[in-house]
Amino acid sequence: MFEDRRIGLALAMPAAVFAAALFLAPVIILLSEGFRGAEGWTLAPYIDFFSSDRNRVVFLRTLKLATLVAGVSAIIGYATAFAIVSLPPASRGRMFALVTLPLMISPVARTYAWLVILGRTGFVNQILVGSGLMDTPLRLLFTETAVFIGLLQLFLPLMIISLISAMENMPRDAVPAARVLGANWVQVFFKVILPLTREGLVVGGTLVFTGSMTAYITPAILGGSKVLMLETLLYQRVTVANDFASAAVIAMILIVMAFSANIVLKRMATARARR
Amino acid sequence: MSDFVSLEGLTLAYGSTIAVDKLNLTIAQGELVSLLGPSGCGKTTTMRAIAGLMSPRAGRITIDGRDVTRLPPSKRDIGLVFQSYALFPHLTVYENVAFGLRLRSESDLDAKVRSGLATVGLEAFADRAPKDLSGGQQQRVALARSLVMQPKVLLLDEPLSNLDARLRLDMRMELQRVQRETGITMIFVTHDQSEALALSDRIVLMKGGAIEQLGTPEEIYSAPVSGFAADFVGFETILPDEAGGGLAWRPGAVVLGTGPHQGTVIGTAFAGERREYVLGSALGQIKADAPVSAPPLRMGETIAFDLPRERAVRLERLN
Numbered sequence: 001m002f003e004d005r006r007i008g009l010a011l012a013m014p015a016a017v018f019a020a021a022l023f024l025a026p027v028i029i030l031l032s033e034g035f036r037g038a039e040g041w042t043l044a045p046y047i048d049f050f051s052s053d054r055n056r057v058v059f060l061r062t063l064k065l066a067t068l069v070a071g072v073s074a075i076i077g078y079a080t081a082f083a084i085v086s087l088p089p090a091s092r093g094r095m096f097a098l099v100t101l102p103l104m105i106s107p108v109a110r111t112y113a114w115l116v117i118l119g120r121t122g123f124v125n126q127i128l129v130g131s132g133l134m135d136t137p138l139r140l141l142f143t144e145t146a147v148f149i150g151l152l153q154l155f156l157p158l159m160i161i162s163l164i165s166a167m168e169n170m171p172r173d174a175v176p177a178a179r180v181l182g183a184n185w186v187q188v189f190f191k192v193i194l195p196l197t198r199e200g201l202v203v204g205g206t207l208v209f210t211g212s213m214t215a216y217i218t219p220a221i222l223g224g225s226k227v228l229m230l231e232t233l234l235y236q237r238v239t240v241a242n243d244f245a246s247a248a249v250i251a252m253i254l255i256v257m258a259f260s261a262n263i264v265l266k267r268m269a270t271a272r273a274r275r
Numbered sequence: 276m277s278d279f280v281s282l283e284g285l286t287l288a289y290g291s292t293i294a295v296d297k298l299n300l301t302i303a304q305g306e307l308v309s310l311l312g313p314s315g316c317g318k319t320t321t322m323r324a325i326a327g328l329m330s331p332r333a334g335r336i337t338i339d340g341r342d343v344t345r346l347p348p349s350k351r352d353i354g355l356v357f358q359s360y361a362l363f364p365h366l367t368v369y370e371n372v373a374f375g376l377r378l379r380s381e382s383d384l385d386a387k388v389r390s391g392l393a394t395v396g397l398e399a400f401a402d403r404a405p406k407d408l409s410g411g412q413q414q415r416v417a418l419a420r421s422l423v424m425q426p427k428v429l430l431l432d433e434p435l436s437n438l439d440a441r442l443r444l445d446m447r448m449e450l451q452r453v454q455r456e457t458g459i460t461m462i463f464v465t466h467d468q469s470e471a472l473a474l475s476d477r478i479v480l481m482k483g484g485a486i487e488q489l490g491t492p493e494e495i496y497s498a499p500v501s502g503f504a505a506d507f508v509g510f511e512t513i514l515p516d517e518a519g520g521g522l523a524w525r526p527g528a529v530v531l532g533t534g535p536h537q538g539t540v541i542g543t544a545f546a547g548e549r550r551e552y553v554l555g556s557a558l559g560q561i562k563a564d565a566p567v568s569a570p571p572l573r574m575g576e577t578i579a580f581d582l583p584r585e586r587a588v589r590l591e592r593l594n
Contacts, residue, residue: 173361181375182349195365
């Protein structure tokens with residue numbers, strides 16, 4: 001369109017300057033905190049961070065829970081998405097609305113609901129104790145399981161939605177065609193559905209993984225200070241210890257993990273498809 | 276064997292809607308039978324049930340003497356060419372054709388795939404992606420993909436409806452050649468009477484989930500049993516007779532210029548070798564053809580016409 005590329009560049013400048021000044025620069029300043037020591041640049045904050053047992057536990061727990069939540073939501077997501085796209089159009093719309101409904105409710109409210117269900121005198125314990133299965137209430141809150149359940153419930157809709165849109169883009173009749181050609185359901189999944197929905201899986205997996213990793217409210221309410229995740233640890237470092245170096249380190253770790261997750265998921269998806 | 280494929284009391288339903296009601300049909304080995312009817316008549320549903328993609332509410336399906344009613348599609352020895360072709364977009368043409376053979380871990384897979392592609396004249400396209408092929412080529416890949424499995428029965432869903440006129444003729448000849456060479460039993464579903472008439476040994480005309488008429492193309496074309504059947508094969512003028520049945524005329528059977536009835540021309544169309552008219556009359560709308568050699572009628576013109584009894588087909592019932 002533009003006869004001179006420079007005109008195009010010039011027109012892009014205001015937006016570029018705006019993004020650089022207000023978004024990129026603060027991120028760089030924030031992250032550089034993690035490399036600044038008493039005498040100039042250093043990796044000391046990173047070494048300090050990872051030499052603490054507690055920090056390593058929190059790091060590995062965050063990685064583990066985010067991976068588990070992404071993995072389990074993929075399994076549940078595929079089953080749910082396939083069931084929904086197999087429905088006639090009218091009920092498909094209703095089910096899709098049902099899936100998106102939780103996204104319109106505040107995560108705080110959704111997480112507090114789990115307090116009511118999982119608490120000492122909550123719904124689950126009332127049934128367990130009331131029916132005589134248990135003598136004393138189980139401790140369900142402030143465990144990794146509670147955080148896992150909360151995160152799964154919070155982010156599963158994103159996986160289901162990604163997979164539904166991927167499945168709707170599969171050619172009609174690809175699944176019946178594979179079945180007629182002799183594939184059982186496992187083969188249909190690995191040879192047809194998975195390769196044809198891998199972009200959806202990468203999108204959904206990245207959303208769920210990074211979402212779980214960076215969620216604050218859910219681990220804060222359901223895990224508390226007993227089950228710290230990177231995000232709750234970050235908040236604690238800043239508000240309680242005024243330790244901005246650790247906070248910057250954690251922020252950096254979260255960014256690196258998010259990008260790595262996306263790359264790893266893409267690799268996994270293409271590797272599976274080639275076979 | 277006159278009952279190579281048999282459907283006994285087949286009832287199919289979507290939820291509470293009955294799509295096919297107690298259907299009985301037998302098909303001989305090597306026969307080419309078409310299921311013909313308007314959309315919603317149950318023809319595609321019947322085909323999906325034969326393929327095993329839908330379980331019947333009641334009834335039995337046997338193929339080559341074996342009860343397959345409860346078997347999954349993979350165990351039925353059938354092939355299915357979908358209307359949408361349903362090629363796998365993530366695989367090459369070669370891999371599409373090899374898909375079923377690989378699942379069976381078949382020996383000399385390469386030779387079978389190559390000869391399958393050769394059958395449909397697409398050897399040169401083995402490494403292409405399906406999306407780089409034309410519609411007609413994609414359909415031939417789908418056909419090859421089914422044929423290499425050497426199914427006992429080949430099901431085809433509207434095999435010609437997505438093709439343009441020239442390709443239709445090619446594909447029709449292709450299907451007839453495949454059928455001649457392999458002697459495979461074919462069942463194909465269509466809403467197009469000319470397709471069914473041209474290809475089939477027998478036609479199953481369906482209406483509302485049941486068989487309306489079953490017969491050879493000649494019988495279906497020239498001796499419809501009901502108003503519905505007549506209307507479907509081009510009898511445009513259908514009137515009740517004294518005996519409770521009906522009489523039906525094709526547009527070419529209506530005599531223009533003389534006769535006891537009067538009609539006003541309310542539609543005209545030039546169709547090459549003839550002119551087609553629609554007349555408004557006391558008997559309702561009458562469609563009539565006239566040779567191009569006859570002087571053309573103008574819109575609004577009044578003309579005498581006759582519906583000669585000897586040119587009509589007698590229908591057992593009106594609808």
